[in-house]
Amino acid sequence: LSDKLDKALHVLKGHGSITEVNVAETLKEVRRALLDADVNFKIAKDFTTRVKEKALGQNVLTTLQPGQLMVKIVKDELTELMGGDAEGINLSGNPSVILMSGLQGSGKTTFSGKLANYLKNKKNKKPLLVACDVYRPAAIDQLHVVGGQIGVEVYSDKGNSDPVAISKAGIAHAKANGYNIVIIDTAGRLAVDEAMMTEISNIHKAIKPQETLFVVDSMTGQDAVNTAKAFNDVLNFDGVILTKLDGDTRGGAAITIKSVVNKPIKFIGTGEKMEAIDVFYPSRMADRILGMGDVVSLVERAQEQFDEEEARKLQKKIAKNQFGFDDFLSQIQQIKKMGNMKDLMGMIPGAGKMLKDVDIDDDAFKGIEAIIYSMTPKERSNPGILNASRKQRIGKGSGTSVQQVNQLLKQFNQMSKMMKMMQGGGAKKMMQMMKG
Numbered sequence: 001l002s003d004k005l006d007k008a009l010h011v012l013k014g015h016g017s018i019t020e021v022n023v024a025e026t027l028k029e030v031r032r033a034l035l036d037a038d039v040n041f042k043i044a045k046d047f048t049t050r051v052k053e054k055a056l057g058q059n060v061l062t063t064l065q066p067g068q069l070m071v072k073i074v075k076d077e078l079t080e081l082m083g084g085d086a087e088g089i090n091l092s093g094n095p096s097v098i099l100m101s102g103l104q105g106s107g108k109t110t111f112s113g114k115l116a117n118y119l120k121n122k123k124n125k126k127p128l129l130v131a132c133d134v135y136r137p138a139a140i141d142q143l144h145v146v147g148g149q150i151g152v153e154v155y156s157d158k159g160n161s162d163p164v165a166i167s168k169a170g171i172a173h174a175k176a177n178g179y180n181i182v183i184i185d186t187a188g189r190l191a192v193d194e195a196m197m198t199e200i201s202n203i204h205k206a207i208k209p210q211e212t213l214f215v216v217d218s219m220t221g222q223d224a225v226n227t228a229k230a231f232n233d234v235l236n237f238d239g240v241i242l243t244k245l246d247g248d249t250r251g252g253a254a255i256t257i258k259s260v261v262n263k264p265i266k267f268i269g270t271g272e273k274m275e276a277i278d279v280f281y282p283s284r285m286a287d288r289i290l291g292m293g294d295v296v297s298l299v300e301r302a303q304e305q306f307d308e309e310e311a312r313k314l315q316k317k318i319a320k321n322q323f324g325f326d327d328f329l330s331q332i333q334q335i336k337k338m339g340n341m342k343d344l345m346g347m348i349p350g351a352g353k354m355l356k357d358v359d360i361d362d363d364a365f366k367g368i369e370a371i372i373y374s375m376t377p378k379e380r381s382n383p384g385i386l387n388a389s390r391k392q393r394i395g396k397g398s399g400t401s402v403q404q405v406n407q408l409l410k411q412f413n414q415m416s417k418m419m420k421m422m423q424g425g426g427a428k429k430m431m432q433m434m435k436g
């Protein structure tokens with residue numbers, strides 16, 4: 001018996017758990033989550049293809065907790081997509097020059113302050129801020145306000161309209177005054193244009209910064225990608241700063257930017273305050289993009305859909321008089337999985353309401369399962385052939401008695417009859433039968 005049981009269980013492992021249909025369904029949801037989070041369509045599609053391959057390769061279908069494994073695969077793959085471990089900033093120069101680039105309003109000035117504050121608190125780091133946004137006097141004032149807040153000196157030259165000259169002078173000032181980090185804040189435009197690109201490119205060529213950072217507003221979604229590409233073409237920047245992640249954006253732009261320009265995201269901005277800066281961690285971002293709770297629940301939803309589909313198939317079989325012991329068994333597996341007999345009854349189309357107050361012990365299934373496992377496939381799908389000698393064999397094989405086998409057959413026949421009746425004509429006939 002034990003051998004047969006093992007074999008049957010092995011076959012059944014896939015039953016009632018996630019199926020290939022579920023995997024597809026789940027991946028569709030994941031893709032939707034990515035698109036909602038502003039991930040580029042092609043990237044999202046490639047991504048789900050890779051996850052599918054992995055899921056099938058790892059035999060997700062036959063594991064005990066397919067849902068959890070799916071979630072893990074999705075998360076790992078997403079994390080990898082956004083880059084491995086957090087990458088720091090190159091501070092090898094003396095002074096180390098960090099150049100900010102990005103559109104107007106992306107958060108360059110704010111981030112310059114945040115970064116200066118962040119580095120200032122490290123051992124032996126002495127940052128200087130340099131104001132190279134020469135078009136608006138208010139921009140220079142803004143950097144001075146920021147510098148005042150964090151106690152970092154700001155170098156500026158209001159009479160000078162040449163950002164290249166100011167940046168050079170700023171670096172010279174740093175050297176002369178013992179600053180070992182120079183953060184250069186620049187001007188941006190509302191959209192990519194040639195004048196801005198030429199200007200930032202000229203500064204870049206003139207000062208040869210150790211680190212060129214591209215600052216981007218995460219709320220701008222898909223546009224952020226085009227901007228990133230334009231800046232990268234000109235500057236070949238070293239890293240991306242994703243700002244305004246405190247908003248309700250899911251930050252999918254992070255994935256797309258990373259995929260398109262293949263540069264690491266180094267820091268994120270999570271608020272207007274100077275302390276609202278965080279090192280970028282791909283795995284945390286993956287959680288955010290997927291909304292971990294969402295993914296877990298969508299996997300569960302896919303599972304429910306699967307159950308519904310099974311119920312529909314079952315209904316068809318009943319209608320065609322093809323309901324057999326294999327179906328009976330898979331119903332039992334389902335109930336046991338759910339841990340409640342009432343639920344099983346609920347799955348029998350039409351029977352749920354009538355039987356909802358009946359309580360049945362889970363242990364009651366043990367004998368039933370053993371008997372069914374001892375049947376041949378032919379006997380399971382065609383119980384009519386069960387004669388005395390077959391029953392005897394099954395009783396022996398299952399460690400039960402012929403009486404118990406007969407009892408199960410009786411129950412099975414009653415159930416089939418009842419289900420058949422539910423199908424054609426419904427509860428009315430049933431009530432009549434019970435009365436009569």
Ligand code: GDP
Pocket residue numbers: 102103104105106107108109110111188243244245246247268269270271272276
């Ligand atoms: P710049 O034009 O690139 O220098 O952008 P600013 O640094 O002036 O920032 C533009 C606006 O975005 C300002 O109102 C900032 O306070 C705000 N800002 C910048 N970074 C963040 C952030 O991470 N979160 C939030 N909520 N606002 C930010």
Ligand code: MG
Pocket residue numbers: 105108109110133139185186
């Ligand atoms: Mg600014």
